[in-house]
Amino acid sequence: MLSRFRRGSAVAAAILAAGLTLTACSTTSDDETSASGEKITIATNTGDVEVTTNPERVVVLDNTAAETVKAFGVTPVAIPKQLLQTDELEDWTDNDDIKDVGTHNEPRFDVIEDVEPDLIIGGYRFSKYNDDLKKVADSADATFIDIAASDDAEGGRVAAMIRQTEILGKIFNKQDEAKQIVDDFQAKLDAAKGAATGQSVFLAVVSGGKIDNGAKRISPLTDPLDVKDVFAGGGGDLHQNSGLTPEAIAQANPEWVIVMDRDAAVEPSNGEEAKPAAQVFAAQEAFKGTTFADKNQIIYLDPQFYLREGIQCYGDNYQAIADAMGKK
Known part of the structure; x- marks a missing residue:
């Protein structure tokens, strides 16, 4: 459960080792720029929705879309600030x-109503409130959309993030900017694909000062890459202790470990002061003699990964993987 959130360091400082098809259609052709205030139809996770382009009062609830909206120069009227x-x-x-x-966990629908939005961008962590947010939007004469990328979307989360970006570009008349975001992302993904050549990996999460299986949250990132999860993607619920021990990790002896430091973004639920993931790994006697420890083949993802998770975040971490694996 998310409690208080923490602002972390930049991505570079963290690298110690180196649902539905979301297609958009409109009344204009793909190479045309729709005019301000034009009605377009987009395919969302809840069906086709008619949206007015260039909305002025936007509520952004989906953290995976937030950085793209900001890159378009849009300032929202309301957001989940802690998230x-x-x-x-x-x-x-x-x-x-x-x-x-x-x-x-505790959304304030009254705030959303009070800001009189034109567009509400929901989904992802807020997806369980889609019906409620649709009612809020209807009462405010606004539009609600859920275009968040999901793990079971056609082509996986990565392909869905690209479609999400392109849809947002059409909504805000920022097709060129959206294309640049996608092109930058694709270049970083291609670099990671070039460096990932069948290596065995353990997808780890550090939460509450403990190391556990983080496959549930990290595997969408690694799915496009040629890496082999030593635990075959099993386990990995961030909110439960799977019982995985350091000794079991050492016995699996992965060549690489890819780590998400949840404590860097969210304070541990046990009330203890968070320890950096690198410190937690360094303290494990069981890891001595393993390939990843002896060769220092541990990649620490952006410390904000748990809160960001959008196309920019994935691109940053693909570049980190490329930089680390490409040097070995």
Whole structure:
């Protein structure tokens, strides 16, 4: 359960070792730029929705879409500030003019109503409230959309993130900017694909100062890559202890470990002060003699990974994987 959120360091400092098909259609052709205020139809996770382009008052609830919306130069009227406490979104979270709608655990629908939105971008962590948010949108004469990428989307999460970006580009008349975001992402993904050549990996999460299986959250990142999870993707619920021990990890002896430091973004639920993931790994006597420890083949993902998770975040971490594996 998300509690208080923490703003972490930049991605570079963290690298110690180196649902549905979301296609968009509109009344204009793909190479045309729709005019401000034009009606277009997009395919969302809840069906086709008619959207007015260039909405002025936007509520952004989906953290995976937030950085793209910001890159388009859009300033929302309301966001879940604790959920977006990252370096990339500091201009939003520190802006008193942007209202705080709470978190997905305790959303404040009254705030969303009060800001009189034109568009509500929901989904992902807020997906369980889709029906409620649709009612809020209807009462405010606004539009609600859920275009968040999901793991079971056609082509997987990565392909869905690309479609999400392209749809947002059409909504905000920022097709060129959306294409640049996708092109940058694709270049980083291709670099990671070039470096990942069948290596065995353990997908780890550090939570509450303990190392556990993080496959549930990390495997969408590694699915496009030629790496072999030593635990075959089993386990990995971030909110439960799978019982995986350091000795079992050592016995599996992966060539590489890819680590998500949940404690860097969310304070441990046990109330203890968070220890950096690198410190937790270094303290494990069981890891002595393993391939990943002896060769220092541990990749620490962006410390904000748990809160970001959008196309920019995935691109940053693909580049980190490429930089680390490409040197070996």
